[in-house]
Amino acid sequence: MLYTGIDLHRRSIVMCTVNAEGSVVARTKINTDPDAVVAYFRQWTEPQRAVVECTSNWYWLCDLLRSLDIAVVLAHAKYLKAISYAKVKTDAIDAHTLAQLLRMGFIPEAHQLPPEYRAMRDLLRQRMVMEHKRTTLMLHMTSMLAKFNIIQFPVSPATSGFADFIGSCAIPEQYRITLLMYHQQCQLVTDHENQLEAYFKRQLRPTPTLQLLVSIPGIGDITGAIIAMETGNIHRFADAKHYFSYCRLAPGAKDSGGRHTHRSGSKDGNQYLKYAFTEAAIKAIMHYPEIRQFAARLERRSNPTIARTVVAKELARIVYYVLTRQQPFQTFKGMKVTKRHDWPRTCKPVRITGLPTSQDVPTA
Structure with a gap:
């Protein structure tokens, strides 16, 4: 068995291959040319394994190596750094370190979504990016008007009528x-976001997983699709606490010398699931009186942000058990919730393509 560590960059690849004893068999630096990669690995007839870090451009390389029947391990960049720190760090050393860790079985693996689902997941991520851009533009407009004590608007800054309001304001x-x-940029981003959403809904299909998710308060078809895509196989999480942590809904801890401190703002985990559950919590508080009362009790003891996060964490707990047990939503914190007719309870797609079930998405 041969083990190859790959240090992947945008324009170049550094590779180091070792044998079962750990001796270096070959080293090379090539351009990101698929033909050159194929030629390197076809030097040997022995079984091979390869490892590459989860950088932003790993898709094409992993797919290419799998087409050559080479088992590819995707390394978790942050956890890998914790066990492979070195004073001297070069591309060649990184590739050699990756190869040796792969040979010893010490690579911390990152989750890989199957290739057939990546495009739809990335489409949903781009939709969220556009939402953030639109929010940023709206904040720019409101903060600029606040300089002149204009803090109340007849229409939302995201609507077309806001341009007329700007024209009527007494400002330089x-x-x-x-x-x-x-405002023009905001309108353009909104139009593009609507186009992406319309395209996605045309591709959506009512899988059992999605039907289970939309039975949960606050989760509609788009939010449910985000949760399904980003979660993948729910069984890759040992328990609900690990799922909370992955969703960025569990605070960190910094304990030392008998002092216990919670550490918030950690970037570990999936930012898109954090976004999806936060949005679901906002909708659940808005549309369900029982959840709104629960959040109000939390607000009196803490603040609205903490209350919203606690609701989001409870929704993540419900998602975990709904998917692991394959049973529809029953109660929220032991309470039956009122079903609102103005909130969609089922997914009604147009076409039958594109969204995985929890069984469809294997663990990496």
């Missing part, structure tokens, strides 16, 4: 020009 012309530009 320089600010008016900037505000109108921000």
Whole structure:
């Protein structure tokens, strides 16, 4: 068996191959040319394994190596750094370290979504990126108007009628020009986001997983699709606590010398699941009186942000048990919730393509 460590960059690849005894068989640096990669690995007829870090451009390389019947391990970049620190760090050393860790079985693996689901997952991620851009533009407009004590608006900054409101405001012309530009950008981003959402809904299909998810308060078809895509196989999580942590809904801890401190703001985990569950919590508090009362009790003891996060964590707990047990939603914190007719309870797609079930998505 041969083991190859790959240090992947945008324009170049550094590879180091070792044998079962740990001796270096070959080293090379090549351009990111698929033909050159194929030629390197076809030097040997022995079984081979390869490892590459989960950088932003690993898709094509993993797919290429799998087409050559080479088992590929995707290394978790942050956890890998914790066990492979070195004073001297070069591309060649990194590739050699990866190969040796792979040979010894010490690679911390990252989750890999099957290739057939990546495009739809990335489409949903781009939709969220556009939402963030739109929110940023709206904040720019409201903060600029606040300079002139204009804090109440007849229409939302995201609507087309806000341009007329800007024209009626008593502000210097320089600010008016900037505000109108921000508003045009906001309208453009909104149009693009709507196009992505319409395309996705045309591709959506009612899998058992999605039907289970939309039975949960606050989760509609788009949010349910995000949760299904980003979660993958729910059985890869040992228990609900590990799932909370992956969703960025569990605070960190910093204990030392008998002092216990919670550490918030950790970037470990999946930012898209954090977003999806936060959005679901907002909708659940808005549409379900029982959940709204639960959140209000938390707000009196803490603040709205903590209350919303606790609701999001409870929704993540429900998602975990709904998917592991394959049973629809029953109660929220032991309470039956009122079903609202103005909130969609089932997924109604147009076409039958594209979304995995929890059984479809294997663990890496």
